[in-house]
Amino acid sequence: MQRFEMIQTLLGQMLGQIDDIILLADDQRHITYLNDSAVKAFGYPREALIGKQTRMLYASSDEFERQGQRRFRVDAPPEKEGRVIRYRRQDGTYFYGETLGGPIKDPTSDNIFMFGLIRDVSRRVTAEHTLHSLHAITSSRELNFNARIDELLKLGCAHFGLPIGIFSRIKGGDYVVQRACHPEDLLEPGLSFSLSDTYCDHVYKADSVQAFHHVANSEIRNHPCYANFNLQAYIGAPVIVDGERYGTFNFSSPDPVPPFTAQDIELVRLIALWAGHEVARANDINALKAAHQALEKIAITDPLTGLYNRRHAQQVLDDSIAALATAEVDHPLCVALLDFDHFKKINDNHGHDAGDLALQHLSVLAEEILLPGDTLARWGGEEFLAILPDSLLSDSATRINLLRQRMKDSVVEYAGQRLPLSLSIGMTCLEPDDSATREQLIARADEAMYAAKEEGRNCLRML
Missing domain, CATH: 3.30.70.270 (Reverse transcriptase/Diguanylate cyclase domain)
Incomplete structure (x- = not known):
C-alpha cells in the first residue's frame, strides 16, 4: 500500500503542472488525486473530490457506466485513441473532454489504480456542431435569404458567446445594418453609422478577419467604438460579392471573452464567405427576374409608342x-x-x-x-x-x-x-x-x- 501511495505521489509531482486534466482513482474509481487543471476545470475544491467516485464528474450516469465497462476496469485492455466525453462542472455547466486512460498495475504488487487524462476540446466540438448547423442553415430550402442570415447571426452569437450580431453593407464611409441580432432589438435594418466609428473599419483596412477578445487591453482601446458603445469583444470578417467588398459579418459584446481560437477565425470567415455567395446569388436571381420582366414587357409592348400591343x-x-x-x-x-x-x-x-x-x-x-x-x-x-x-x-x-x-x-x-x-x-x-x-x-x-x-x-x- 505504501508503494501504491508512493507511485501516486510521484505521478502527482510529475503531472501537477500539466495543462491537461489528470485524475487518479482506485479500482472502484474513487478519486485519489487530481491536478490543478482538474480543480480549475471542474470548479470543485480539491477536498470536495478526493474520495468521491468519478460518477459525479460525468454529464450522465450512463456514460460513467459505459466507460467503466470499456476502459476503467481492472482487466481493461489499453486504448490508444481518446474518446470525447461530456463532463459536468460544479456550477451545472458542461464541457467536452477528449479522454484517455485505463488501469495501471504495480508490477510488484496487486495494487491497481485508474489513470485518466482529459483534454478540454469544448471549442473544437462546439465548432464541429456549429459547422453542421451552418451547413443545415445554408442548404435549407425552407428559408429565404433574410431568414438564413438571421439564423446565421443567431448561430454565431451562440457559438462565440457574443450577444450582438450584424450583417452590414458598407458604402463608401457609411456602415449600414442589413440584418441584426440584438438582445434588446435595438439594431433595425437600415440603421447607419460612420464606418470609422465601428470595429469593422479594421476589417476593411486589413481586408481579413479581425478579432479582439478584450478591447480595453488591446491596441484598439482608444477606438471610437469602444468610447461610444463600450464593446469589449469583437470578431468580424469581410463579405465579398463577385470579387468586390460588400460589407461585414460581425459579432460583439460589452463583456470581454476568452481569446478567440483558430476555429473561431475560420468559422466567421466561412459565414462571411457564404453570405457573399448568397448576396451574389440573390443579385443574379434579381437580375434574371428583371430580365424576365423586361422580356415580358417587350413581348406585350409596342416599341414605337410604349403602349401595349x-x-x-x-x-x-x-x-x-x-x-x-x-x-x-x-x-x-x-x-x-x-x-x-x-x-x-x-x-x-x-x-x-x-x-x-x-x-x-x-x-x-x-x-x-x-x-x-x-x-x-x-x-x-x-x-x-x-x-x-x-x-x-x-x-x-x-x-x-x-x-x-x-x-x-x-x-x-x-x-x-x-x-x-x-x-x-x-x-x-x-x-x-x-x-x-x-x-x-x-x-x-x-x-x-x-x-x-x-x-x-x-x-x-x-x-
Missing part, C-alpha cells in the same frame, strides 16, 4: 369580358377604336418620322387623361384600341372625348411645322346581359369609328 390588348379584352360575365364588376365594359385622321398625308407631307411623333404624342396624352385601370393599345398602324372596364358609359365617353379634344388642340411641330392632328373615335359598351364576343365588340366599335369619319372626322360616335 395588339396581342396584349386582346388578352385584356378577353379578361374584361370574362369579369363582366361572372359579375366581378358593377358597370359596363366600354371599348373604343381611335384612328388618326388623314394620317397618310402626315407621312407624305412631313415624312414618317413626323408620323411616328404624332403616334407617340397620343401615348403622352393617354397617360395624363386615362385612369390606371384603363388600357390603351396600338391596334395596328395609326389605329388604337381603348379598353375601359367597370365604367359608366358617360364617364368613359368623357375621358375618350377629352383625349380627342386634347389631341386636336395639341401643338406638335416637326421641322418647324405644326402637324394637323385629330382623331375619329368609335365607342361601344358591353352590358352584363350582352353575350357579344371580343370580335363582335371590336366590330361594333369599328363600325362606330367609320361613322365618325363619315360625319366629318375629329369626333366621337357610339354604337
Whole structure:
C-alpha cells in the first residue's frame, strides 16, 4: 500500500503542472488525486473530490457506466485513441473532454489504480456542431435569404458567446445594418453609422478577419467604438460579392471573452464567405427576374409608342369580358377604336418620322387623361384600341372625348411645322346581359369609328 501511495505521489509531482486534466482513482474509481487543471476545470475544491467516485464528474450516469465497462476496469485492455466525453462542472455547466486512460498495475504488487487524462476540446466540438448547423442553415430550402442570415447571426452569437450580431453593407464611409441580432432589438435594418466609428473599419483596412477578445487591453482601446458603445469583444470578417467588398459579418459584446481560437477565425470567415455567395446569388436571381420582366414587357409592348400591343390588348379584352360575365364588376365594359385622321398625308407631307411623333404624342396624352385601370393599345398602324372596364358609359365617353379634344388642340411641330392632328373615335359598351364576343365588340366599335369619319372626322360616335 505504501508503494501504491508512493507511485501516486510521484505521478502527482510529475503531472501537477500539466495543462491537461489528470485524475487518479482506485479500482472502484474513487478519486485519489487530481491536478490543478482538474480543480480549475471542474470548479470543485480539491477536498470536495478526493474520495468521491468519478460518477459525479460525468454529464450522465450512463456514460460513467459505459466507460467503466470499456476502459476503467481492472482487466481493461489499453486504448490508444481518446474518446470525447461530456463532463459536468460544479456550477451545472458542461464541457467536452477528449479522454484517455485505463488501469495501471504495480508490477510488484496487486495494487491497481485508474489513470485518466482529459483534454478540454469544448471549442473544437462546439465548432464541429456549429459547422453542421451552418451547413443545415445554408442548404435549407425552407428559408429565404433574410431568414438564413438571421439564423446565421443567431448561430454565431451562440457559438462565440457574443450577444450582438450584424450583417452590414458598407458604402463608401457609411456602415449600414442589413440584418441584426440584438438582445434588446435595438439594431433595425437600415440603421447607419460612420464606418470609422465601428470595429469593422479594421476589417476593411486589413481586408481579413479581425478579432479582439478584450478591447480595453488591446491596441484598439482608444477606438471610437469602444468610447461610444463600450464593446469589449469583437470578431468580424469581410463579405465579398463577385470579387468586390460588400460589407461585414460581425459579432460583439460589452463583456470581454476568452481569446478567440483558430476555429473561431475560420468559422466567421466561412459565414462571411457564404453570405457573399448568397448576396451574389440573390443579385443574379434579381437580375434574371428583371430580365424576365423586361422580356415580358417587350413581348406585350409596342416599341414605337410604349403602349401595349395588339396581342396584349386582346388578352385584356378577353379578361374584361370574362369579369363582366361572372359579375366581378358593377358597370359596363366600354371599348373604343381611335384612328388618326388623314394620317397618310402626315407621312407624305412631313415624312414618317413626323408620323411616328404624332403616334407617340397620343401615348403622352393617354397617360395624363386615362385612369390606371384603363388600357390603351396600338391596334395596328395609326389605329388604337381603348379598353375601359367597370365604367359608366358617360364617364368613359368623357375621358375618350377629352383625349380627342386634347389631341386636336395639341401643338406638335416637326421641322418647324405644326402637324394637323385629330382623331375619329368609335365607342361601344358591353352590358352584363350582352353575350357579344371580343370580335363582335371590336366590330361594333369599328363600325362606330367609320361613322365618325363619315360625319366629318375629329369626333366621337357610339354604337
